[in-house]
Amino acid sequence: MNRLLDTLRHITGEENVLTGDGLVAFERDWRGREHGKALCVVRPAHTAEVSAVVKACAAAGVAMVPQGGNTGLVMGSTPDTSGQEVVISLQRMNKVRHVDVANTTLTAEAGCILQQLQQTADHAGFLFALSLASEGSCTLGGNLASNAGGTQVLRYGNTRDLCLGLEVVTAQGDVWQGLSGLRKDNTGYDLRHLFIGSEGTLGIITAATMKLFPQPAAQRTAWAAVPSVQAAVDLLGLSQQQLGAGLTGFECMSRMALSLVARHFPALQVPFWQEAPYCVLLELSDTESESHAEQRLEQLLGIALDKNVASEVVIAQSLSQSRELWRVRESISSAQATEGLNIKHDISLPVSAIPAFVAQTDAALAQSLPGIRVVNLGIWAMAICTITFHRLRPLAIKLMKTLSCNYNHRLIRSPMMR
Numbered sequence: 147m148n149r150l151l152d153t154l155r156h157i158t159g160e161e162n163v164l165t166g167d168g169l170v171a172f173e174r175d176w177r178g179r180e181h182g183k184a185l186c187v188v189r190p191a192h193t194a195e196v197s198a199v200v201k202a203c204a205a206a207g208v209a210m211v212p213q214g215g216n217t218g219l220v221m222g223s224t225p226d227t228s229g230q231e232v233v234i235s236l237q238r239m240n241k242v243r244h245v246d247v248a249n250t251t252l253t254a255e256a257g258c259i260l261q262q263l264q265q266t267a268d269h270a271g272f273l274f275a276l277s278l279a280s281e282g283s284c285t286l287g288g289n290l291a292s293n294a295g296g297t298q299v300l301r302y303g304n305t306r307d308l309c310l311g312l313e314v315v316t317a318q319g320d321v322w323q324g325l326s327g328l329r330k331d332n333t334g335y336d337l338r339h340l341f342i343g344s345e346g347t348l349g350i351i352t353a354a355t356m357k358l359f360p361q362p363a364a365q366r367t368a369w370a371a372v373p374s375v376q377a378a379v380d381l382l383g384l385s386q387q388q389l390g391a392g393l394t395g396f397e398c399m400s401r402m403a404l405s406l407v408a409r410h411f412p413a414l415q416v417p418f419w420q421e422a423p424y425c426v427l428l429e430l431s432d433t434e435s436e437s438h439a440e441q442r443l444e445q446l447l448g449i450a451l452d453k454n455v456a457s458e459v460v461i462a463q464s465l466s467q468s469r470e471l472w473r474v475r476e477s478i479s480s481a482q483a484t485e486g487l488n489i490k491h492d493i494s495l496p497v498s499a500i501p502a503f504v505a506q507t508d509a510a511l512a513q514s515l516p517g518i519r520v521v522n523l524g525i526w527a528m529a530i531c532t533i534t535f536h537r538l539r540p541l542a543i544k545l546m547k548t549l550s551c552n553y554n555h556r557l558i559r560s561p562m563m564r
Contacts, residue, residue, distance in 0.1 A: 256287025
């Protein structure tokens with residue numbers, strides 16, 4: 147192992163191969179649920195160094211764990227406890243290589259912070275459509291490796307839908323150059339889709355070409371209390387009918403989810419959470435004007451009240467109020483972490499199946515695990531329902547770790563990367 151460490155230091159510079167106390171932040175997951183032990187952390191500065199590092203580790207038969215912002219919730223970027231794995235951190239690869247105004251694309255390295263890309267696009271007069279609660283720390287490479295959805299997935303799709311090209315270092319250390327940025331490319335296999343969502347098992351994404359979009363003329367945000375899960379589904383259909391492509395956000399949150407935010411972030415104002423079992427956050431992006439956007443949103447919410455799919459509504463009257471409402475949604479994961487041990491599942495369903503699924507699983511869990519607290523929330527417009535279990539009994543903790551977390555953890559390390 148000393149020989150491998152010397153080789154890695156030669157490739158990246160001694161200061162970029164961390165050992166000992168310098169590993170702590172890289173060896174644990176965001177929620178602090180799992181603590182691994184790495185041989186070292188290597189921080190390459192460019193693609194050629196990533197290639198050389200991978201080749202050196204492959205030759206030594208040492209497993210590699212790619213890591214971006216380390217904000218994931220399935221512990222895929224956490225090393226195991228063997229002390230034999232090399233964490234490859236891409237945090238130094240944080241350059242925006244090119245903004246192509248005519249092609250409306252942005253090419254950036256995998257270590258770029260998502261918020262940095264949003265700001266770069268904004269300065270160029272465009273919208274970078276991916277937005278996540280962790281956008282101040284998550285990275286482009288991690289977003290692509292996990293095929294992140296984000297709060298605007300309803301309008302713009304997952305990260306996969308925003309990507310036009312990749313640069314990847316394979317498990318053998320070869321570099322695949324696929325940063326064409328073509329919007330029409332009907333030649334051969336579309337290899338980028340193999341790497342997007344693969345969680346680093348097939349290779350390490352080092353750069354990507356991403357789509358940009360026109361900035362909306364106006365954005366308005368509304369919050370609605372709804373009497374049931376079925377009412378939330380009905381409100382979604384009504385919103386799509388009334389707003390069409392202008393509906394860029396639709397988030398549904400249970401009373402339990404919002405109660406955690408109210409408890410742990412008392413400075414945030416959480417509308418209606420005590421009056422309704424569920425609340426919905428809607429966002430309208432309009433191509434005309436603020437007044438036109440508000441008129442459309444008011445019309446939608448008036449119909450929703452008349453049809454009894456919403457019981458209370460409020461429209462943000464300023465950008466700061468809109469951000470406050472979004473902060474409530476984005477603070478749910480942090481509130482869960484503050485509350486204590488929790489286990490998450492992202493479960494994809496047809497929208498029409500969500501009400502029955504929630505009713506059946508809530509009842510089954512309550513019967514099997516008395517005292518369990520179930521937190522339902524998610525981007526319902528894309529049929530993603532996240533269920534989180536809090537303060538599980540020891541038997542339940544063991545069971546859920548076996549079914550989810552440990553399985554996902556093992557999945558990240560495919561034989562190719564060992």
